[in-house]
Amino acid sequence: MPLYDFSKSSDEPGVSHFLRQSQDLRTEDQKINSSLSIFQEDSPEVLTARTNADEMINTSGAEIRVYPRTDNADFDIVWDEDPDPTYLNHYNMKAFYKPSQLKTELKKWGIDTSAPTEIVFSHRQLYEKLGERMLRDGDVIYIPFNAASINPTHYRVTNGSPTGNFRYTWLYFTCQTDILRADSTIRVKDDIQDRNEIEPSGSGFRESY
DSSP, X not given: OOOOOTTSOOSOTXXXXXXXXXXXXXXXXXXXXXXXXXXXXXXXXXXXXXXXXXXHHHHHOEEXXXXXXXXXXXXXXXXXXOSSOXXXXXXXXXXXXOOOOOEEEEETTEXXXXXOEEEEEEHHHXXXXXXXXXXXXXXXXXXXXXXXXXXXXXXXXXXXXXXEEETTEEEEEEEEEEEOTTOGGXXXXXXXXXXXXXXXXXXXXXXXX
């Protein structure tokens, strides 16, 4: 009985077994764009998911205002900051957020109040207002905090990204925010200036410290 050579390939010459498949009589387009494909941007399931996402935000969300930050020439490259940023006219929208407890502590330069808050938008609604820009670091969002004493209202976006993926389609946009340091509602009363923290400036708004 001859010995079996395990080092000998059983494949046909020049054909890898990884390339073998059963015969398919469909065209290449029919193979790639199958009616069973999960990735279909305009499928009824995806359109319904977008509708439901809007409904969730409209039902559970609160009325907020979004101030998109402008790309002006005041940005300091050395210090990586804009000492007095400007904003475009605000957009009225709805968003869901869970008010965060205020955290106040004494630091080297005085009292610092923080309230990191996560805000969730409908991805479709936000895109409808801002286009591909969406939200980015430095934008300001007005939200009703509705507290009796310290009542912060303006929050600066520190990070944002799409969330809630359904069939390769993003349904929500979630951003991380914190209190805008120029918000007069969290200042000591004697330190409050006679002007708003987001004041009109030409065709838009300017942040004033």
